[in-house]
Amino acid sequence: MMKNKILIFLIFFIIFFSTSSCVVTPSSGQREISLMSEEDEKAIGKTEHPKIIKQFGGVYQNNTLQNYIESLGKFLVSTSESPNLKFTFTILNSPIVNAFALPGGYIYLTRGLIYLCQNEAQLAGVIAHEIGHVTGRHSAKRYTTAVGTNLLGNILNTLIKNPILQNLTNTTSSLYLLSYSRQHEYEADNLATRYMIRAGFKPTEMANFLKQMENYSKLQKKIIGDKKKVSELLLTHPNSSKRVMEVINSVDDSSSYKPIIGREVFLKKIDGMLYGDKPEEGFFYKNTFIHKPLDFFFNFDDSIFFINNPKFLLGLAENETKIFFDIDNNKNQDDLEYFSSWTKTPKKKILNYNKETINNYIISKCVIKRSDKTIGLAIIKDDKNLYRFSITSDSKKFEDYKKKFNDMVYSFGKVSANQNVANIEPPKxxxxxxxxxxxxxxxxxxxxxxxxxxxxxxxxxxxxxxxxxxxxxxxxxx
Structure with a gap:
């Protein structure tokens, strides 16, 4: 029995090493066993690149900003151990704050991350960190470790078929969006510090940006009311600003004379860039939500903060009061019947049902009570759509928001019929x-x-x- 086990392990290691090769890691110059060659990295990056662009809402079209990012990125690459590797820098048209890299030199920055930076050195720190993940071959190392672990747990399957090539071809972009290990993050911070110093930037700005991210994460928690909420960038980049400062302080940067911070040039480059949601998904102008492609708008009270999700709007108010807005197809159903099917509530339990005409719109409303919650509903119809508003509040607080909710519903209108609203441009x-x-x-x-x-x-x-x-x-x- 013991001989059989030893034989199985010997066969396992023969298979493992026969499908592996030694590859030089540019950042360290060391040869390491890897299941992913440099050509594999380039091929994966090229394959996943369009998927990432689609997943994050496309590329932000701004030639001035794109040229700036490319120039800054190429300058930092020239200070790395892979100065001849072709890097592709992409600005994703998303307001979320994130940055990441794919194997083969594909680096992504979101629009939201760029305008959160305070200066060029902070932006350079983010880019240098992602370059460090590429030159450190962290995706390849993570893949090799993951496959090795899976093989150890599935030796019998390995003897029947070789999962390495299958896993390699089936890998999707989600793998590369997962957080790296703390060791890889620490190494990327070290490399970023090295590249920033070589390029003449002030490396402490990298830690200052992480402080910005920590403040941004606190703001998200405050808005959403979720103390556990963590921003996308901090989820995938777990190193704290304190730890990054320790990395920076451990490096001799005495060669840097008057290091670059670059606030003026950075602010000049981002002046006029789009802020917040993409216009085609609707945007907020003060306390008005405007959706020009779908031709509607509505106003809301100062006590409510709306978040634009792909399929609905979520309004957050005091005392856990929540407001939802979305659009459904107009099925020409009786309104009372529709309220019943929408909320899965018997018609006899629907309260205060009424119809009224406001601003040439027929608006149907009702109220539903569930335990200690009161739900207010309203629908506005046109030939194709049902525009649905709902508010959920503590029964004792519902009356406090009733007028605010009604005013919001009554403010609904068509952009094409209101020239003042039609003239409003997306925020910049x-x-x-x-x-x-x-x-x-x-x-x-x-x-x-x-x-x-x-x-x-x-x-x-x-x-x-x-x-x-x-x-x-x-x-x-x-």
Missing amino acids: VRILKNSSRKGYIDDVIENSSLQKKFSKDIFMTLNEIDNSEANKKIKTIY
């Missing part, structure tokens, strides 16, 4: 000069395009400002 990042005038920052926030609720929190997160720095430029949203 604008760069202004700060002022020492008392109340100046409050005025800037008041005049911005941000939703009123949390507008100050969002503004302060986008900026690192001190009212005494009158000449410092600031970011706002117009």
Whole structure:
């Protein structure tokens, strides 16, 4: 029996090493066993690249910004151990804050990450970190480790068929979006620090950006009311700003004389870039949601903050009150019957059902009570669609939001029928000069395009400002 086990393990290692090869890791110069060759990395990156673009809503079309990112990225690559490797830098048209790399030199930055940065050095730190994952061959190492672990657990299957090639061809982009090990993150931080120093950037700005990310994550938790919520970037990049500072401090950067921070040039490059959601998915202008492709808009109260999801809008208010808006097909069903099927509630339990005409729209409304919750519903019809509003609140607090909910429903209109709304453009990042005038920052926030609720929190997160720095430029949203 023992001989059979030894034989099985010998066969396993023969199979494992016969499908492996020694590949030099550029960042270290060491030869390491790998199940993924450099050509495999390039092929995987090329295959997964269009999938990533589709998954994240396409490429952000801004030639000035794209040229800037490419120039900065290529400069950093030239300081790496793979200066001749072709890198592809892509700005994803998404407001989420994230950055990641695929094997073969494909690096992605989201639009939301770029305008959260405070200067060129912070942006360079993010790019350098992702370059470090590529030159460190971290995806290949992660794949080799994963396959090796699976093989150890499935020796009998390995004897029957070779899963290595099958796994390699079946690997999807989701593998590369998972977080790296702390060891790989630590190594990427070390490499990023090395590249930043060689390029002349101030490496401590890399840690400062992670502080920005930590503040951004706190803001997300505050808005959503979920203390466990972690931003996408921190999920995939678990190193804290404190740990990154330890990495930076361990490196001798005495060769850097007057390191580059580059705030002015960075702000100039991002001036005018799109902020928030893509226009084709609808956008917020102050407390108005506008969807030009679907030709509708509505207003909402200052006490409500809306989040735009792909298939619905979620409004968050006090006391766990939530508002939903979405669109359904108009099936020409009786409205009371529709409310019943929509909520899976018997018609006899639907309260306060009524119809009224407001602004040439027939609006049907009702109320449903469930345990300690009260649900208000409203639908507006046109020839094709049903525009659905709902509010769920504690029964004791429902009356506090009843008027706000009704005002929101009654404000519904067609963009094409309202020239003032039709003229509103999607919000963009604008760069202004700060002022020492008392109340100046409050005025800037008041005049911005941000939703009123949390507008100050969002503004302060986008900026690192001190009212005494009158000449410092600031970011706002117009």
